[in-house]
Amino acid sequence: MKLWPINSLRKGILTTKFPMGKNETISPWSTLPVRRNDSEPYCPVNAINMGKVSLEKCISCGRCMESMEPSLRLDNFEKFREKPLLKRSFKIFPIDSGTCGACNTELFSIGNPYYDATRLGIFFVNTPKQADALAIMGVYGEEMESVIKKAVEVMAQPAVIILFGACALSGGIIGRGLRDLVDPDLIIGGCPPDPFVILNALEKVRGR
């Protein structure tokens, strides 16, 4: 079947140069909003305090748009780990605790040809035993507590624990978050996080 390679050649190189180059796009409201005027902002989840938006609480809804606007920045994450990971590859096992589905598909998006996370040595694996990092997303669910704890237990140390998306960080508007269940090395905000923010955060926690 000669058609596929010809079609691929026709499309050219789609993959971003990020992080060496600049990100080509960003999902505006998935980035942290910043002030655009002095009016009192409305936020359904009380994510805004003194004009500053909490990356853990913000659900990317844009309801504050009369007073705020998307920052379009890639800093919607925070890392709590200083030691760089000296490995060339970084294997991630995703766990869905109680998502709407969008965090899951957005995390997997970094594998599509536009981002091609494998060029940076980032891979998804099928079991936590092979993983360097767990990316836990969604709200707390009783049935998932033991599944998450077990996954953390079987991982080779040092393992990186990532809480991913507003639901996991604070419960968002849906339920209870996972901060009191695990101690994260990295938190990534957004509902859901944008793929460029995800790549940026993963590279930073690796110490790159």
Next chain:
Amino acid sequence: MNSNQIISGFFKKGQDYFCIRDNSRSFEPCPIEEIKNLDYFHALEKEYKHNATGENVFRFNYGPSTGGMVETVDFKIYTYGERILSVDILPEFKRREIKITHEKLDNALLKMERLNGFHSFSYSTLLCSSLERLEGIGIPDDVRVKRILLMETERIISHIFKTARLCEAASQNIASYQLLALREKMMRSVAEITGHRYMFGINKIGGLYRDFEPSRLIQMVKEAVREYSQIRDGLYVSRIFIDRIENTCKISVPFSRGPTMRASGYAYDYRKMDPYYADLDFSIVTENGSDSLARFQVFAGEIKTSLEIMERAIEQKNADDFMPEPLENEIFGVETPSGDARMFLEMEDNKISNIYLRTPSMLNLEAFARGICGNVKTDIPFAYESFGIWISELGELL
């Protein structure tokens, strides 16, 4: 084929039970005996009835959290080797309880669009249009048209994703990557046009929070459909692809929903009953194979139809407000990319006091459990996704 006798949902109101039948926009009283006899809601009631016994039969666990699956779901597979004799699907590991009643309506809307983030715009439109009808709120026809444009775009993106997963399973890696790239291209454009890749935060009761330019969206979708058609044509002549998905997970049951149902010859599409689509003439895409190949054919046909609907919706925009007559005992509905979702709502003091939502995954879960018998374990991930099942939409609305 006809499915109008099918009970596709039921709920309790006071002491009485009511049911939803296909082809009807009103709910009707239903004897409890009839509801008890329905055998396709078992998994939701935590009754697992697919266990199999026999010489050398053992139970194999796949899940709840495993690579290869997008969401958390647990399969208990009964087998004596590679072939699946029977399977129970346990969705309750990630069962979310989402409080909608007695909430501020705008917060209820934010929660509703997070019921299934992948199909968020269909669900937010379902809630907005239902509340507008119940409260007698008219919307400019421009809003109706823009909602249709976004729902159809969401359908196309969803169908492209499912096709990509089918290609991956059939080792058509180049096609799979091309489709994932196409989906990404569309998501980026959607973000640029609407402010969010998953269309969160756009819908508003009585309108839209963020307006957008329809011509840009249509142009983008046109190009995407053209690109999709080239990939589809390549897949149609790929023996490896066709052989892998033909006869996989074959099922023909009238309770299945959406493309799964239409791939087994049932010409049922809620858009034909939806007042939003009343003036929009389109043909329901059906196939008769009932397998993953037929579902792929329905996705391909519907992608084309969605673009036609979008173009027609723009052409036929009215100057008057859109405000359909409310019906007595109305059951609201929307055709999500996975099939029809039906909803019953009651209001009190300008808040929702009672809600029942039957999503397509609630029925497709059982259709999949029946269809996968006789297939091999490696068929599970892609066959499952070709049913458009999202565990997230099995969450309970309180």
